[in-house]
Amino acid sequence: xxxxxxxxxxxxxxxxxxxxxxxxxxxxxxxxxxxxxxxxxxxxxxxxxxxxxxxxxxxxxxxxxxxxxxxxxxxxxxxxxxxxxxxxxxxxxxxxxxxxxxxxxxxxxxxxxxxxxxxxxxxxxx
Numbered sequence: 001x002x003x004x005x006x007x008x009x010x011x012x013x014x015x016x017x018x019x020x021x022x023x024x025x026x027x028x029x030x031x032x033x034x035x036x037x038x039x040x041x042x043x044x045x046x047x048x049x050x051x052x053x054x055x056x057x058x059x060x061x062x063x064x065x066x067x068x069x070x071x072x073x074x075x076x077x078x079x080x081x082x083x084x085x086x087x088x089x090x091x092x093x094x095x096x097x098x099x100x101x102x103x104x105x106x107x108x109x110x111x112x113x114x115x116x117x118x119x120x121x122x123x124x125x126x
Contacts, residue, residue: 003024004116004117006096006119007021008020009094009120011125012122012124012125013125014087014088015086019080020120021080022079022080022117023078024098029078029098031100032098033099033107034050034051034097034099035049035096035113036048037097038090039092039093040092040093045110046061048060052106054074067086086122090124093119094119095116095119
């Protein structure tokens, strides 16, 4: 069992930056791949980025490539999502999730993640 807590959300102007954190308690975070997802009002939850257990492999949805960076510090049991050049289309509740299975390819499917945080709101004003 692992508990996840997101933080770092807020209100930012278009073009600005935010860094989200996902802190884990319970079992060591290094045994899980971690993904970030987001859900905007009236839309389905969508994959944003993922990182492997060691941090050596990452994956991003095309809409955030070059703007968002996912990283992790296993010593601190924390995963980060650095977001820059934000646009109003990035407005959503952002969730981190942990995948306990060892996969050849990082998953983009929410249903394959076992544990979820409560989410943090990111609002980008134009």
